[in-house]
Amino acid sequence: MSINRRDFTKVSGMTGLALAFPASLCKLLAAHPGNQLPYKISLAQWSLHRAFRNKDKDSRDFAKIAKDGFNIEAIEYSSQFLADHVSDKAYMNDLNKRADDHGVKQLLIMCDNEGMIGDPSARKRTQALLVNVRKVLS
Numbered sequence: 001m002s003i004n005r006r007d008f009t010k011v012s013g014m015t016g017l018a019l020a021f022p023a024s025l026c027k028l029l030a031a032h033p034g035n036q037l038p039y040k041i042s043l044a045q046w047s048l049h050r051a052f053r054n055k056d057k058d059s060r061d062f063a064k065i066a067k068d069g070f071n072i073e074a075i076e077y078s079s080q081f082l083a084d085h086v087s088d089k090a091y092m093n094d095l096n097k098r099a100d101d102h103g104v105k106q107l108l109i110m111c112d113n114e115g116m117i118g119d120p121s122a123r124k125r126t127q128a129l130l131v132n133v134r135k136v137l138s
């Protein structure tokens with residue numbers, strides 16, 4: 001049986017990856033105490049947007065869901081779920097408390113439908129930024 005160069009290269013490459021990746025991962029895990037990877041990830045609220053929109057889950061419980069459901073300790077909010085509560089200080093304080101209670105770090109709020117921050121027009125970029133800054137400061 002003969003094998004052509006293309007098939008040989010493909011099989012060799014896949015074999016090399018199959019052998020190298022587990023070994024590299026094992027070395028990486030062994031080098032860190034508690035077998036923790038050296039990096040952490042965050043969970044975007046948009047990842048659960050269907051459950052929040054359908055009211056299957058309460059968006060105020062996002063920090064708890066991230067921590068208890070996925071063992072993730074950092075979250076990223078979506079402005080679409082905060083739009084109705086921007087001026088509600090009690091609501092925002094409750095979000096902060098819930099995150100603190102679960103040891104979850106709040107990293108950012110992804111802003112949607114607020115104008116194009118990357119618009120070619122400097123005037124439109126500035127307008128989009130001012131809209132977002134005013135919402136945060138109000």
